[in-house]
Amino acid sequence: MPKGIMLTLEQQSQRREEITEAALQLFDKIGFQKTSMREIAQAVKMGKSSLYDFFKTKDEIVVYAVEQGIMAAARAAKKIAAEESSPEECLRKIMYQHLRFTKNNKSILLWLNTEDIYLDEEYQTRLQTVRQMYRNEVGSVIEDGIAAGIFRKTDTALAARLLVNSMLSIAYVSHSSSVLLEDMLDETIRIFLHGVMN
């Protein structure tokens, strides 16, 4: 990109995409902390200080990436909810896509369900907002199930959080276990729906 060319909004967000993509790869490989802005700059072949024309801080890169990822997941969930009428099957499908999404983008998963208290407040709020948006999608499916009399009355916010958070557990075990990811998901949902009691 020549020096004096003014970027269109399109191009700007294209550039941000390039940066986050390269950054995520590095984060996945060596971790957020250990990835330096210099390395990211090198990966996208620009001067380090140019990165700061697109992102205010290093933190903002990861926040932006997670934001985008979760928003995409929320859209996907909404679509599933619109198409699938059985609440049980709907939850299963949403969780399945969540897990797939997770697998493809592990570094995002790590940020998905945890609150990062060391981030600046601005970033915390941005993340909380988008996370809640996603959980609300899940929560409304549960509420529908309750309204339809299929699920019993429960704290939907808590239940949604539990279900979404469970995906973390699966992701953690999955890479150190021979059990299939899908089998674990099935068992997790079985527990969520029916519990472990006989």
Next chain:
Amino acid sequence: MPKGIMLTLEQQSQRREEITEAALQLFDKIGFQKTSMREIAQAVKMGKSSLYDFFKTKDEIVVYAVEQGIMAAARAAKKIAAEESSPEECLRKIMYQHLRFTKNNKSILLWLNTEDIYLDEEYQTRLQTVRQMYRNEVGSVIEDGIAAGIFRKTDTALAARLLVNSMLSIAYVSHSSSVLLEDMLDETIRIFLHGVMN
């Protein structure tokens, strides 16, 4: 502590305790990332380089602290398991004490969940070992329940992980919700035991 006095093992671990305690307070207040070794040193009134006589790295401080905490929790769980014969009630009690522990060490647990795969291998192993020890304690309670025919057959490792991980969800909500911690725990265990189905 005078300069030339050689510390006994007792005193050494006393000193480590002082350091971790001060460090944990800072981590809780401003987060692990933003707490510098200089600040920790100042808090325990020693020179920064003296810290390195007790801990090899900054990471090791948090790893040591979490290790100690989880080991204590595991011991407590074992004791509960030995005293309480009903698997259901046993799980409830263990989770209740887990939650108390979590509440006191929240920032660290949060941070560890997001970042611990990027710690040096040595520290990862230490943490994994101790975490598994704890989960095994929970898992064996579940196994007992299955053997007694109270729980249905399930993947105990997964179930234990789900249950333990759920405590994180509660911890997250707890500070932004008016619902009582205990009520949330009760509802969580109810879901774990009986599911959300009608």
Next chain:
DNA sequence: TTGACAAGCGACCAATGGTCGGTATATAAA
């Protein structure tokens, strides 16, 4: 009295996230 040893520390190091002022150039206005 002396020698070994270790707690504690100040000075230092490379690397980090972030800032700043300047340069080069495409477009808009004259």
Next chain:
DNA sequence: TTTATATACCGACCATTGGTCGCTTGTCAA
């Protein structure tokens, strides 16, 4: 065509960071 503006891009620089090193200071055993 010339000029002014806007801006992508960058090198040089900064304070702070985690971590190291070698010295000082004192204790204890011989």
